[in-house]
Amino acid sequence: MSRRAAMTTRAREPGPGPAGAPELVLELQTVTKVYLARPPVPALQGVSLSVAAGELVAVLGPSGSGKTTLLHLAGTLDRPTAGTVRVAGLDVRTLGDRQLAGLRAASIGFVFQQFFLAEHQTVLDNVADGLLYAGVSPAQRRAQAAAALERGGLGHKLAARPTQLSGGERQRVAIARAVAGQPAIVLADEPTGNLDQAAGAAILDLLGQLNQDAGTTIVVVTHDRQVAARMRRQVRMLDGRIISDSAAGPDLAEGGTQ
DSSP states (O other): OOOHHHHHHHHHHOOOOOGOOOEEEEEEEEEEEOSSSOOOEHHHHHEEEEEEEEEEEEEEEOOOOSEEEEEEETTTOOOOOEEEEEEEEGGGGOOOOHHHHHHHHHEEEEEEEETOOOSSOOOOHHHTTTTTTTOOOOHHHHHHHHHHHTTTTOOOOOGGGGGGGGHHHHHHHHHHHHHHTOSSSSEEESSTOOOOOHHHHHHHHHHHHHHHHHHHOOEEOOOOOOHHTSSSSSEEEEEEEEEEEGSSSSSTTTTHHH
């Protein structure tokens, strides 16, 4: 087995936790992120957070609270200044750029507010191309893409192009792309931010359905309390710190982390 294949297999199958504890798919331990500037900008300050397989989590906070920085670190799009980030059991500090790309392809699905769909490609190809680096054949990519689109209610629009779809349908395509490879975790950044209220509610319904029916682990980053209320667990951030976590009971002490 190649080194990349071994890493991909390990990322997909991190194994059960000790003594029957839930399998952790995301762990941040005393993570700090400081952006170099004059003066330096502390975006995260000693944040600790664990997400178990099958959870449906909202990370809630205003602009500048650190929630987007947390998402970028969780998605291995950036590296922490200090602390440890583990995704699917792998410490991202020990991985090179190619290994991180393999980890993202195997274990992380992304959903963004702006959709990021290729307008010249069909819906099916947009989703299938999300599996290019997952190590599966073209035929298997298209089969998985079609199945994901069917789950998202777009099985009848495989040949359509994004310009022919509504905003809500475009976000469904983006979600299908994120889940087609059955990643360990899906990270959604303001997934309803560009949608009207009805379309946004439908997207939240879809995310809830994927979590309940398929057991997909989902973390939604949002500033909207109504969106966060739809998630089973709410983590609130302010000034680069976690100030409360519904999984931990009452609000955490001021300035504290989980």
